[in-house]
Amino acid sequence: MxxxxxxxxxxxxxxxxxxxxxxxxxxxxxxxxxxxxxxxxxxxxxxxxxxxGIVMIYSFATRNRFGGTDLSGWNLDAYRKLGEPIVRDILFRSLWLALLTTLICLVVAYPFAYFIATRTPLVRNLMLVFVMIPFWTNFLVRNYAWRVLLGNDWLFTNISEALGLGERELLFTTSAVVIGLVYGFLPFMVLPLYASIERIDLSLVEASRDLYASGFQTFRRVLLPLSLPGVIAGSILVFVPSLGAYVTPEILGGAKTTLLGSYIVTQFLTARNWPVGASLSFVLMAVMLVATLVYFRTGGRNL
Amino acid sequence: MSSTVQPRGSTKIALTAHSWLVYLFFFAPIFVLIVFSFSDDNNVGRWGGFTLEWYQDFVEHNQLQNAVWVSVRVALLSTVISVVLGTLAALALERFKFRGRKVFDALLYLPIIIPDVTMAVMMLLFFAEFFDILESVFGWDAQKGLGSITISHIAFNISFVSVVVRARLAGMSEVLEEAALDLYATRWKTFRYVTFPQIMPGVAGGALLALTLSLDDVVITQFAAGPGATTLPVFVFGLIRRGVTPLINATSVLMLAASVILVALSLAFQQFSGRGGRPSLRAAREAVSAPPKTNTQIKEGINQ
Structure with missing residues (x-):
């Protein structure tokens, strides 16, 4: 002053x-x-x-013989159990499915988002509204819709035979879970991708083409680097919920496709091993925290 | 945008076809679900003529009706409370510097990024411990139900509301608020006539998001619910695990309709609030741009 x-x-x-x-x-x-x-x-x-805090305390506790939890005498037993083959398999399967889901979403969403971003404002808004509708629709209902579709012999079998795929059961397989996850989280990929592509000055694309770059070169050298924040944001937004998915594998998956989310729930509801469930929830949260930090580091806040 | 950057030729055809396929992927399952909810056949996979039987079943199903009311009550109650708390939090974080601000900011982000399953586990263990304490200290034998579900929904909704409201506040200049305060408006009046009308779209957007999230949630609610009360999604989830029935089809279509109505409302609201029609804001703006006349004149303007 x-x-x-x-x-x-x-x-x-x-x-x-x-x-x-x-x-x-x-x-x-x-x-x-x-x-x-x-x-x-x-x-x-x-x-x-x-x-x-209570979850953290439970993750260091011991399960007693009656399925209850002994809170005295903290130890790392529950975390050690994560190295056991059963749990490790589930962890790797969940990671693999989450990665696969993210990759499929990326490949499907990128050209789609680019197409939306190059439309006239009116068409663009209309197209976005039709992405928003499934985005806002009840997640449970969306998964259930796939259960109805995949379980519909009359419809599904006929279509897959017409396409020459033969009679194939998809329901209760890993493929069904991936379809459900892609369906559930595709809007999370489309929207940030659209936001970052829409912001690119498209005359750069024009310049690149004028200078005799091929379509692929233009994509590889101009579009992709400029839309990288959207790619990262979308990938994290898809990967994170896929990893912890519970509803989708329960509805579309079979007994052989237990994933991390279902396994944690089982520890609490049926196996009654609360310390293991608590430690796994903690590990899951740690992955999310790391992913979120990456997200903010790369400027995800602006999307 | 010049027309040369528009995809042309085979690229354009491929991109267009791809987009139609994506929309087919988005809407085919929903379409099949809707169509088969009207099918007069106990086997969900067969078309057996048109009927409204399953919708009538839904209306007459006592447990489903109870679950609907639990859902509606939880959604409304948790939305109202989280809108108030979330808006206050947004105002505090965007407009003031205070001790503990950073910790609060981080705490507010956590419920958004935490996986559903982790939060569900948190609620399960918390209520187990909390009810133990209630019983041993107050002798009150509390049960999980409407109250615990609402508490858990507020816990994640506060954060979503505050993020939406903060986004609105961040894009808003503080000049109008300062002007109102300079012109002897009380803090409450400044909030009521200057700040609130401007953040209203954010508050409404946050409220709709909170409603949707509360009506959608399965995992957290399942762990916070007791034998006393369950919400519609949790009840339906239980039914789905036992198999696909026409009744679930009809229920799902009604839930779908509710979501679409909420989206339509939010879009309509954005349209509506995008135009003018906010006299108090206009008055405040005029008060800023024009040299002040007398206090009463400006107060009249703000109160318009």
Whole structure:
């Protein structure tokens, strides 16, 4: 605050922003901000941070003979169990399916998002609305719709025979789970990709073509690098929920395709090994945290 | 945009065909589901003529009706509470610097990125411990049900609401608020007549998102629900595991319709709030651009 030379007399004490005055104002603002945030803060501490702490404590606990949990005597047994073949297989299968889902979504969504971004504004908005409808539709219902479609002998068998695929059962296989996951999370890939492609100055594409770059070269050297933030954002938004998916494998998968989400739930509802379930939930959360940090690092906040 | 960057020739045909296939992929299952919900055949895979029988079954199914009401009550209650808490949190984070701000910011992001299954486990263990304490300290034998479901939904909805409202606040200049305060409006009046009308689309968007998320959730609710009350998605999930029935088809189509109505509402709201029609905001803007007249005149303008 600069001092004004020809200040009217008598105002010296009252209206001038002295350091003390500014500090007091800052303190008042700080108090106000804290008070405003307090209800949500307190709520999240009680009903989010405390539960998270309880899960952490359980992950260090021991399961007793009766299926209960012994909270005294912390140890790392539950985490050690993650190295066992059964759990390791489930972990790798979940990782593999989540990666596959992400890759398929990327390949399907990129040309689609590019096509939307090069339409006239009216067509573009219309196309986006029709992406938003499945995006907002109940997730359970969307998975169930695939169960109905894949289980429909009359329809599905006829189509797959007409396409020359022969009589094939898809329901309750890993393929069905991947279809369900791609279906569920494709909008998460389309929207950030669209957002980042739409922002690219497309005259760069034109320039590249003018300079005799092939279509593929233009894509590889111009479009892809410029839309990389969208690619990363979309990939994380698809990968993260795919890894922890529970509803889709339960509805579309079979007994042989147990994934991480289902395995965790089983630990709590039927196997009654709460420490193992808690430690796996923690591992899952750690993966998400790392992915989110990457997301923010690459400027995902802007999408 | 010049027309030369538009894909041409075979590229254009391929891209167009691809887009139609993506839409086919998006809507074919939904279409089949809708069609077969009207099929008069107990075998879901066969078309047996048109009927509304399954919708009537839905209306007459007591457990389903109960679940619908639980869902609606939980969704409304959790939305109202999380909109209030989330908006306050957004205002605090965007407009003030305070101690603990960074921790709060991080805490607010966690419910968004945490996997559903982890949060479900958190709720299960929390309520197990919490109810133990309630019983041993207050002698109150609490059960999981409507209350615990609502508590868990608010826990994730606060964050989604605050993100949406913050996005709106971040794009908004503080000049109008400062002007109102300079012109002797109280803090409450500034919020009521200047800030709130401007963030209204964000608040409404956040509310619709909260409603949708609450109506959609299966995993967290399943772990927070007790024998006393379950929501529609959790009940339907239980039914699906026992097999596909025409009744589930009809129920799913109704849930689908509810989602589409919510999307339509949110789109309509964006359209509506995109235009003018906010006299208080206009008055405030005029008050900023024009030299102040008298206090009463400006107050009249703001109160318009």
């Amino acid at each position: 600069t001092m004004v030379a020809d200040r009217p007399e008598g105002l010296e004490e009252a209206a001038v922003a002295t350091p003390e005055f500014e500090k007091a104002a800052e303190r008042a603002a700080s108090r106000r901000g804290f008070l405003l945030s307090l209800p949500a803060y307190a709520y999240l501490v009680l009903f989010f941070a405390v539960p998270l």
